[in-house]
Amino acid sequence: MKIVVCNTYDELSQYIADRVASLVNEKPECILGLATGSTPVGAYEKLGEMCKAGKVDFSKVRSFNLDEYLGLTPDNDQSYRYFMNKNLFEKINIDINNTRVPSGISEDPDKMCKEYDEAIDAAGGIDLQLLGIGENGHIAFNEPASQLYSGTHVTDLTESTIKANSRFFEKIEDVPTQAVTMGIGSIMKAKSIIIAANGANKKAAVDVLRSGMIDTNCPASVLNAHRDVTLVVCGC
Numbered sequence: 001m002k003i004v005v006c007n008t009y010d011e012l013s014q015y016i017a018d019r020v021a022s023l024v025n026e027k028p029e030c031i032l033g034l035a036t037g038s039t040p041v042g043a044y045e046k047l048g049e050m051c052k053a054g055k056v057d058f059s060k061v062r063s064f065n066l067d068e069y070l071g072l073t074p075d076n077d078q079s080y081r082y083f084m085n086k087n088l089f090e091k092i093n094i095d096i097n098n099t100r101v102p103s104g105i106s107e108d109p110d111k112m113c114k115e116y117d118e119a120i121d122a123a124g125g126i127d128l129q130l131l132g133i134g135e136n137g138h139i140a141f142n143e144p145a146s147q148l149y150s151g152t153h154v155t156d157l158t159e160s161t162i163k164a165n166s167r168f169f170e171k172i173e174d175v176p177t178q179a180v181t182m183g184i185g186s187i188m189k190a191k192s193i194i195i196a197a198n199g200a201n202k203k204a205a206v207d208v209l210r211s212g213m214i215d216t217n218c219p220a221s222v223l224n225a226h227r228d229v230t231l232v233v234c235g236c
């Protein structure tokens with residue numbers, strides 16, 4: 001695993017934005033795997049600026065997001081679809097029809113999950129997957145457990161994730177208790193992965209990842225079995 005240590009959040013954001021932009025410039029029809037959370041917001045901001053300055057063109061790019069809260073409609077301002085539209089898609093020249101976020105309101109979530117993985121495969125697979133990391137070591141919403149799912153699936157959120165994510169909601173009771181998430185296998189199929197961690201609250205999880213071990217109680221550590229992972233850290 002390649003490790004990039006940044007001194008500031010701005011540096012971390014610039015690193016991610018540059019990696020995305022150079023892939024898009026090299027392969028205009030690339031498939032991006034995108035993440036939510038506060039960590040990638042700075043990189044998305046920079047990609048918006050780069051796109052505006054004509055330094056990168058997203059018109060042929062397609063994207064797949066990692067996850068979505070179960071029960072939230074796309075227009076709910078806490079949904080990940082809403083987050084992506086606001087923080088990235090409205091700032092770049094991507095065709096919104098080429099962006100996919102798992103549905104949180106599907107009548108048949110299992111079928112939707114299967115079709116989501118099939119759509120990624122049919123698109124040729126994800127070229128570059130961006131990931132954040134939960135305080136408990138989760139990636140997307142793959143929570144610590146003795147067994148991890150391979151494909152996209154519906155999952156219960158742990159107390160710790162509900163608590164951590166409650167900062168975005170008015171009150172903790174508003175945080176959905178379930179989500180749809182790409183599985184570990186769906187993520188590991190990506191050709192290249194960047195996992196970013198910003199802040200001391202991520203240190204424990206990052207330490208497991210850095211140890212080189214694979215521990216399902218820190219789902220991010222499965223990335224140690226991937227050929228092309230860059231861990232970008234700041235303050236942890």
Ligand code: GLP
Pocket residue numbers: 035036037038039040066067131132133134135138139140141161165
């Ligand atoms: C959520 C998302 C994850 C993300 C994590 C960390 O739980 N499902 O994909 O990595 O939050 O978020 P943050 O970057 O805000 O710390």
